Amino acid sequence: MRERIPTLTSENYVRRVLPPVLTNFDFTMSFMMVMFFVSNPVGTIASGAVSLLYWGIGALIFFIPCVLVVAQLCAWFPVNGSSYNWTHKALGGFWSLFAAVTFWIPGVVAMVSAASIGITIVQSINPHLLVEPWQQGLAVIAILIFACLISLQPLRTFQHVVNFVTPLTYAVVLLLGIAAVVWLLGGHSSATPLLNPATWAITPDNFKLFGIVVLAYLGADVPVIVLGEAKQPEKGYRHFLWGTLAVLGAYFILTMALLVVIGPEAATLSNASILIALERLFGPVVARIAAACLLVFFPLFVALTGSLFARLLMTISADRRLPIGLVRLNKHRVPVNAILTQTAIAIGFTLLLYFVPYVFSMAESANLALEVQVITLSVLVLIWAVSSAFLFISLLVLMKRYPELLKKGLIVPKWLLQTCCYVALIACAVAIVNTLAYNQLAPLINDMMWRVFVGSLTVVCLFVAYFGCVFATTEAAWQDKIHEVESGF
Template sequence: MLEAILGTSEVYTNRPEPGGALSKQARSFKSSLKSEDYVVKALPPVLKLRDLTAMFIVILFFITNVSSAVAGGPAGLTYWIVGALFFFIPCCLATAQLGVMFPHEGSLYSWTHKAFGRYGSFFVTFCAWIPCTILILATSDLAVSYIQGLNPNWLTEPWQQGMALLLIICFSAVVSLQRQKMIQNMVNLVVFLILTAVALVFISGLVWLAGGHKSATDFSQLSSWAITWSPWWNPFTGAGNFGLFGTITLGYLGVNLPLNMAGEIAPGNKRKAIIQHLIWGMVIVVTSYLLVTYAVLVVEGQNAAYALFAMVSTVDTALGRVAGNVTALCILATFVVATVVYNYIFARFLMVASIDQRIPKGVARLNRNRAPTGAILFQTIVSCTFVLLFFMVIPYLHVLGTKPADVANEVYFVVVGVATLMWAFATCFLFINILRLYAQDRETFRSHAIVSVPLQLLSAVIGLVVGFLAILDTLFNSYIPPLIPNGQWFLVVGLLTFILLILGALGSMLASGEAAWQSYEETTT
């Protein structure tokens, strides 16, 4: 069902219903932004509940995260549940509350502006946007890894992998520049494919047991489900399985991203679409992680730890090679489309910042399909530059190691670690914004609360504490201990993250000053 072709001169009306939450909130908290009004006029309101849910699943459910959880045995299932209860659900609750109060394009950008003003909003958005190019690279790299899994003789050299990455990233840019309705049809189809992969993996576990095979993992020992560390007063030493806490908990990052396009939700009951896509998405994501982790533990056991192809090998073992190939193709398609989703979703951060005069106005330029061309092309160029550096230049300089592949891995995982910390830091502002907005105007907050206020505040505090612990755990535990020991990881990743935070703070000062000056000029001319 494609909509009519969108012309460049069309103005779309997607304004909130009279007397809705938007108008009330704009008067109660910080002043409104230009982007709030511009987006609903310039971009087509095509997103529905189904579309938001599909984006949520593609962003939040990375089936390869299961390979990390498997390393903990049954405790991996415990970590998924603990992370969901104490981080994922608080993230969803905070996002729902903020989204209902301020259903504007840019999500965290707009919400932080209401709570902290222009400086805080730009700084937090900078931290939230920084992971964008790395995520585009990472999803492309996962797609390349699955291509290699289909044939180990393919793409063996870093430069070959780099060429494949460039093709996938450029493809994501081309697709992201098309009509949103067409893109969304592709995303919705891919959700069907990834859920098919989940079903095949889970059925593999059941068939394995039904065939009389013994489970590769003993689920009967309660101790194997426990979260452990040593010594008792320091969970960040790497002893026990607590090192998985940060990796698994931060696998739930990205809850707010579908609402980066809140200004493009179809007219009608926005509140219902915002709340229900979070509920459905949360249930599907958590259930999928649990089912796939269980099945891999049953068939492969902890031998599948950190093996990206573990899900496919599970299906191969239980259902045969044909079913395994179908699973691999479903997962591969998901990674390619996830690259597209990250590209156009994060482009909304740049678009609204440009509209509000925080960055050059050319970044917000729209094409005839009403896609933010400047933002998407900028992200694509930066991502391609990283590919050239990480896979085609640095590995062959012979300054960081002996094997080009090892050097590529070291640089890549350090950058991924830094991006994860920045993203987690920005996500914590979901909870900080809730607490700040409540402190600013308690009566208005209460009148628009979607759950009891004490529950919302308690959830925000719990989510903030758990998010901080996950950040520390990620900082103290290397993603690749054989190549980068924990101590070296802490220094390198910690220092780079600190430098980026400083740059973000300085950039926010400049952006806020420029926006204030342009606003002054407009009012005096």
């Protein structure tokens, strides 16, 4: 007898209670916002032209395979929950919840990290603002609260804002590309010797770039968490084509522009290098407008990430895997309890990062914002790499266990999907080792402290995920038991 593909209560529940308001264009814009961070290329510039090579390698062995795998899973199962739902169908039970929690934790980390990157943009405009760690922490909390209020609005209204702000961010990147062309046509030589073969050499000194690149390419399955709220969920995977081209183009254009106009010095200038490049070519007014566009991006990114991952919590709760209170909706049909709970956890994480250092006399460091940003992003790489592995494992298991899925239609040949899974799994493992092995904060902290901070935070998060799954499952089962008992009276 042929084994049936398991279904979850949330698949029908979400479609009943949440309005289908999203279009393919909406998913494209969300994908472009989630997958592109202007700060990521800045961290690779110090290594010179080889950074472009790493962006290409990362795209070839991780990003494109990941996109193809997620698109195939979306085509087969166009429902809310993305990796949580797919892992349940492939591995079932405990592992689906564990995959979901390890998927959700990086979402919270990304919210805090994006807010901290927004602070560095502010500091690049005015170095005298938000100097003290406690000020930075309060600013991050303010961004989180603001993002929470935005994400509590109707999804259609919120998506309109995303659709407006995302093109503005990419317009800044396009303007940087134009700046590089104008710079060269104006008779200036490239700040980086792009024609020197030595600058393209992959060496142990630049291996750390792979971790940065993988981080940038993580998250293709985030926008499709809400695929069940699409007007045409069965066509929801079609946004990947244009979204992928836009993201790849943005990373290559931004990296090339900074290499040409600023050079390796851009790494020391951090995010200010983007504004400096524009100011050199187009003047301070254009640079300030670009800065305003970037400043708007980060709070909205926090709101979008929070909205998506809160719906993941709601989906899991609908399946009685988390306390049922997380499914509560406000008058706009938005999961209010899930959003508030998630925001509270993000604020708690912020307090831990920005205020605990005072206890250990670390708050005097003028680089605390940068250190927090890099460490949290590195932890995000490790946990998200673990979570992403479930995508590839799930697809391999589904293809083997349910051969009838192959008859439903493949977006690419089976052999290519299998190759993508194996290559991406190897890339995840390499990214984990790479992130721990190469200190991205040298010489601010030594290698041992780097491994202690990043490794211990990652282990703590994974332990919390594991025992949180056990506790949440037990709590949900207990609530069901209480309900049964009360119903009997």
